[in-house]
Amino acid sequence: MTARGISEQPLLRIDAVTKRFGGFVALDNVSVDIRPGERFGLIGPNGSGKTTLINCISGALRAEVGTVVFAGEDITRLPAHMRTRRGIARSFQIPRPFKSMTVAENLMVAIDFASVADGFVSAAQRRDGVMSILMRTGLASKADVSATRLSQVELRKMELARAMATRPKLLISDEAMAGLSSSEVDEVLDLLMKLAGEDITIIMIEHIMQAVMRFSQRVMCLDAGRIIAIGGPAEVMANQRVQEAYLGT
Amino acid sequence: MDLLLNAVVLGVLLGCFYAAVSLGLSVSFGLLDVPHVAHPAFLILASYGVFFLNDSYDIDPLLGGLLITPLLFLLGLAAYRLYYETFEKRGSDAGVRGIAFLFGIAFIIEVLIILQFGVDQRSVSASYIGKAWRIGEMRIPVRLLVAFAVASALTILLALYLSRTFMGRAIRAVAQDQEALRLMGANPVRIKQWAFGIATAVLGIAGALLIIVAPVDPTLDRAYIGRTFCVVVMAGLGSMTGTLIAAIILGVAESIVLSTVGASWAPAISFAMLLGVLAIRPQGLLGRRS
Amino acid sequence: MSRNSVVFWIGAALFLAAVVLMTQVIGNQYPFFAGYVILQFIVLAVAWSILGGYAGYVNFGTSAFFGVGVYTAVFLVKAIGAPLAVQIAAAATVGALLGFAVGLLTLRMQGIFFSIATIAVTIVIETSVTNWRFVGGAAGIQIQRPPVMPPFDNYVQMLFFVQALLVVLAVATARYIQISWIGRGLQALKDDELAAECTGVPTLRLKVLACVISGALMCAAGAPAAMYLQYADPSSAFNLNYSVTVLAMSLIGGTAHWMGPVVGAILLGVTQQLLAVTISSEVNVLVLGIMLVLFVVAAPEGLLGLIGRLVRYRAGGKA
Numbered sequence: 001m002t003a004r005g006i007s008e009q010p011l012l013r014i015d016a017v018t019k020r021f022g023g024f025v026a027l028d029n030v031s032v033d034i035r036p037g038e039r040f041g042l043i044g045p046n047g048s049g050k051t052t053l054i055n056c057i058s059g060a061l062r063a064e065v066g067t068v069v070f071a072g073e074d075i076t077r078l079p080a081h082m083r084t085r086r087g088i089a090r091s092f093q094i095p096r097p098f099k100s101m102t103v104a105e106n107l108m109v110a111i112d113f114a115s116v117a118d119g120f121v122s123a124a125q126r127r128d129g130v131m132s133i134l135m136r137t138g139l140a141s142k143a144d145v146s147a148t149r150l151s152q153v154e155l156r157k158m159e160l161a162r163a164m165a166t167r168p169k170l171l172i173s174d175e176a177m178a179g180l181s182s183s184e185v186d187e188v189l190d191l192l193m194k195l196a197g198e199d200i201t202i203i204m205i206e207h208i209m210q211a212v213m214r215f216s217q218r219v220m221c222l223d224a225g226r227i228i229a230i231g232g233p234a235e236v237m238a239n240q241r242v243q244e245a246y247l248g249t
Numbered sequence: 250m251d252l253l254l255n256a257v258v259l260g261v262l263l264g265c266f267y268a269a270v271s272l273g274l275s276v277s278f279g280l281l282d283v284p285h286v287a288h289p290a291f292l293i294l295a296s297y298g299v300f301f302l303n304d305s306y307d308i309d310p311l312l313g314g315l316l317i318t319p320l321l322f323l324l325g326l327a328a329y330r331l332y333y334e335t336f337e338k339r340g341s342d343a344g345v346r347g348i349a350f351l352f353g354i355a356f357i358i359e360v361l362i363i364l365q366f367g368v369d370q371r372s373v374s375a376s377y378i379g380k381a382w383r384i385g386e387m388r389i390p391v392r393l394l395v396a397f398a399v400a401s402a403l404t405i406l407l408a409l410y411l412s413r414t415f416m417g418r419a420i421r422a423v424a425q426d427q428e429a430l431r432l433m434g435a436n437p438v439r440i441k442q443w444a445f446g447i448a449t450a451v452l453g454i455a456g457a458l459l460i461i462v463a464p465v466d467p468t469l470d471r472a473y474i475g476r477t478f479c480v481v482v483m484a485g486l487g488s489m490t491g492t493l494i495a496a497i498i499l500g501v502a503e504s505i506v507l508s509t510v511g512a513s514w515a516p517a518i519s520f521a522m523l524l525g526v527l528a529i530r531p532q533g534l535l536g537r538r539s
Numbered sequence: 540m541s542r543n544s545v546v547f548w549i550g551a552a553l554f555l556a557a558v559v560l561m562t563q564v565i566g567n568q569y570p571f572f573a574g575y576v577i578l579q580f581i582v583l584a585v586a587w588s589i590l591g592g593y594a595g596y597v598n599f600g601t602s603a604f605f606g607v608g609v610y611t612a613v614f615l616v617k618a619i620g621a622p623l624a625v626q627i628a629a630a631a632t633v634g635a636l637l638g639f640a641v642g643l644l645t646l647r648m649q650g651i652f653f654s655i656a657t658i659a660v661t662i663v664i665e666t667s668v669t670n671w672r673f674v675g676g677a678a679g680i681q682i683q684r685p686p687v688m689p690p691f692d693n694y695v696q697m698l699f700f701v702q703a704l705l706v707v708l709a710v711a712t713a714r715y716i717q718i719s720w721i722g723r724g725l726q727a728l729k730d731d732e733l734a735a736e737c738t739g740v741p742t743l744r745l746k747v748l749a750c751v752i753s754g755a756l757m758c759a760a761g762a763p764a765a766m767y768l769q770y771a772d773p774s775s776a777f778n779l780n781y782s783v784t785v786l787a788m789s790l791i792g793g794t795a796h797w798m799g800p801v802v803g804a805i806l807l808g809v810t811q812q813l814l815a816v817t818i819s820s821e822v823n824v825l826v827l828g829i830m831l832v833l834f835v836v837a838a839p840e841g842l843l844g845l846i847g848r849l850v851r852y853r854a855g856g857k858a
Contacts, residue, residue, distance in 0.1 A: 058737055059736070059737070060733060060736075060737065079736070079741075079743070080733075080736040080737050081736050081737075081738075081739050081740055081741045081742065082741075084736075084737055084738060084739040085739050089737070090737055092733075092734065092737075096731045096733065096734035097730075097731075097734070098726070098727050098730040098731060098734065098735070099730050099731075100726060100729070100730050100795075101726065101727075101730070105723070108723065109723055109724070109727045109735070109738050109739075109740065110738045110739060112720045112723055112724070113720070113724060113738060113739035113740045113741070114738060114739025115739075162738060163738075166738060166739050278651075284650075284651035284654070286655075335835075335836045345591070345595065345597045345790075346790070346835045346839060348597060348651060348654055349597075349786055349787070349790055349831055349835050350831070350832055350835045350836065352783050352786070352831065353783075353787070353827075353828045353829070353830075353831030353832035353835065354828070354832060355828075356783060356824055356825070356827060356828030356831070357825060357828035357829060357832065359824065359828075360821050360822070360824045360825035360828065361825070363821050364821060364825075471779055474655075474658060475658070475659060475662055478655050482652075482655075513666070513669055513670050513677065514666060514670060516662055516665075516666050517662055517663045517665075517666035517667070520658070520659035520660075520662040520663050521659070521663050523655065523656070523659050524656055524659045524660065524663065527644075527647065527648055527652055527655070527656050527659075528644070528647055528648075528656075
């Protein structure tokens with residue numbers, strides 16, 4: 001990786017982003033910097049703007065006001081696939097696999113389109129690339145299984161694996177643990193920890209507080225589209241307004 | 250100026266008639282999300298039913314339309330059941346095949362009509378057809394006035410049905426939140442089937458109006474794909490008052506083009522407007538559905 | 540070139556050789572008249588599948604593209620007496636432009652809305668042509684065939700050969716798209732457009748590309764029709780029957796593989812030719828409707844899907 005030396009420069013800078021839907025303000029003047037290699041937790045009650053914020057980062061939505069800067073480049077107006085190619089990958093709250101494809105083919109899409117520059121030239125090399133990611137995510141045995149036949153936890157892992165196959169610098173995990181059993185939560189959490197150990201910056205949106213507390217170096221809490229607290233996990237949890245926001249809903 | 254006024258008045262009358270033929274689609278497509286491209290074919294089928302009763306038994310077209318309404322209701326129930334079992338029940342990717350299926354149905358109806366009645370235009374006879382009403386310089390065909398009155402009544406009745414009756418409210422609810430309805434102990438499929446039956450039943454009167462206003466031929470449904478979808482999409486999917494307003498806009502636009510540019514451009518009006526609406530405001534000009 | 544590709548190109552060469560042989564051996568003109576129509580539908584169905592099958596955008600505007608192809612040829616013949624090759628090339632260019640415009644529609648519309656919009660495009664174009672006096676307006680226009688070029692001794696035979704060339708071009712294009720990264724991208728966006736976009740697939744660019752290629756091929760397939768019929772009029776050139784027939788052919792064959800629309804077009808095309816001769820053209824449309832409904836209900840993956848399932852079942856995998 002280049003630009004290691006300039007650790008002061010944030011990997012992602014969200015500057016005064018506002019997003020409205022009709023009259024409803026989903027995000028209200030949100031600014032935050034994410035440092036390279038950081039494990040960042042994003043929490044907030046339902047409808048607080050978490051998903052809107054990551055949609056504005058990943059390009060599923062565009063912020064009308066404010067800027068999103070990634071690795072020093074203004075990406076506010078870029079379409080999603082360009083952002084993916086620049087190194088932003090995400091999973092979805094409700095998994096969105098390519099249903100007509102196998103697990104390996106799902107990842108192949110990412111290899112074909114997002115990591116073109118990385119020199120996976122031959123078909124064999126591409127296949128190796130896919131298999132190595134499946135190995136790391138514990139899905140190797142499912143490579144040739146149709147994506148529609150995966151269990152819930154396997155689907156979550158496949159979403160993360162597909163995101164990994166785009167060779168991201170920043171990975172956004174949108175409630176990858178929702179609806180999983182506690183042992184499955186641990187599996188996914190371990191996986192995210194492992195990925196974070198591979199120099200990938202991770203933003204994790206999660207409702208399971210234990211997971212957020214264990215995972216994050218910093219936590220940000222949104223409520224009604226505004227940042228109400230940001231800092232170390234313990235500090236944010238202890239915050240009066242955070243507790244009110246959660247108990248209030 | 251008089252010409253323009255004339256065109257506008259005729260357009261409003263025509264528009265109310267367009268509302269009547271679009272109401273069913275406003276329910277089936279607007280509220281139930283069925284991409285019902287066979288709706289105009291059902292409409293023509295109803296017109297031929299009316300023609301048959303008028304031609305063979307000399308029954309007044311409007312009365313004939315009423316007589317076939319129960320049959321159409323049953324046809325609607327059956328059609329929805331078939332559609333549901335083959336597509337909606339199987340889930341997600343009904344889209345392509347659902348439309349293809351309905352197009353197939355439309356073609357089958359078209360040919361069956363041709364085999365039974367031939368390709369010629371057919372019209373009905375009634376005392377009010379052929380007469381005209383004069384107001385100053387203006388000349389208004391009585392058949393259009395009849396269509397206007399009946400169409401307005403039909404629209405108001407259906408709007409009242411959907412807003413005032415228990416079943417009508419259930420239909421509106423099923424369009425918005427099936428899950429909530431299921432939790433309340435109602436069967437969404439049963440309600441949608443009923444709604445589709447209603448949507449088809451109103452075609453009895455609509456079909457009668459169609460053949461009162463102008464002669465009908467078996468492939469006329471193709472022109473009405475544009476008109477009905479234009480009205481329903483412009484209305485903002487599922488709004489009855491919206492349907493009426495959108496239909497009047499279309500009627501006036503067609504009427505003005507007809508009297509200024511010429512009849513040969515008329516077929517394109519509805520489709521061009523539809524294209525414009527889809528491109529600029531896919532959620533419809535009037536209101537929006539969440 | 541992979542082994543599969545070698546087999547494919549050998550097959551294509553054999554097909555063209557057989558076509559040329561036919562034109563030299565068979566004296567009766569009827570097989571060429573009927574065969575031309577079937578070949579034309581193969582091109583249309585294969586081209587349709589590039590957008591409708593691979594990308595999942597159901598284009599009901601086949602008749603628009605076909606009609607524009609016809610009228611591009613008519614215009615060029617009337618205006619400058621252009622030769623057939625120029626007519627086809629120009630039609631392909633116009634088709635690509637129209638495809639580009641339709642592709643932009645996908646930016647705002649999906650599903651049924653896109654389909655209805657393509658019907659709308661058809662009627663708007665048809666109405667414009669109807670009002671265009673130069674090419675004959677609503678009444679249509681007669682077209683004089685130029686003398687035929689050797690080695691063919693009959694114009695219809697030559698058109699038959701030309702349409703066969705277009706079949707090879709269309710099938711080769713569809714096949715290339717299917718096995719290349721473009722095909723994978725289209726499949727991904729068909730499954731889930733947002734997920735595809737977030738996995739790096741430039742969805743808009745791919746959709747527009749599919750529309751352009753599909754449109755160019757459809758218009759090219761329509762161009763020789765003016766010479767074939769020696770006549771053109773808007774209501775037949777833009778007839779909705781083309782759209783539904785082509786849709787039916789693709790769905791009957793199956794849309795996941797380029798072979799699907801070919802099989803569907805041959806099956807339905809031959810049936811229609813036989814029916815048109817033996818019974819009537821109305822029954823033709825009836826059969827079209829019934830086959831469409833039957834296949835959509837009973838064999839959602841088309842014939843190819845059905846066969847595939849059978850083979851897998853025989854092989855013991857309960858897929």
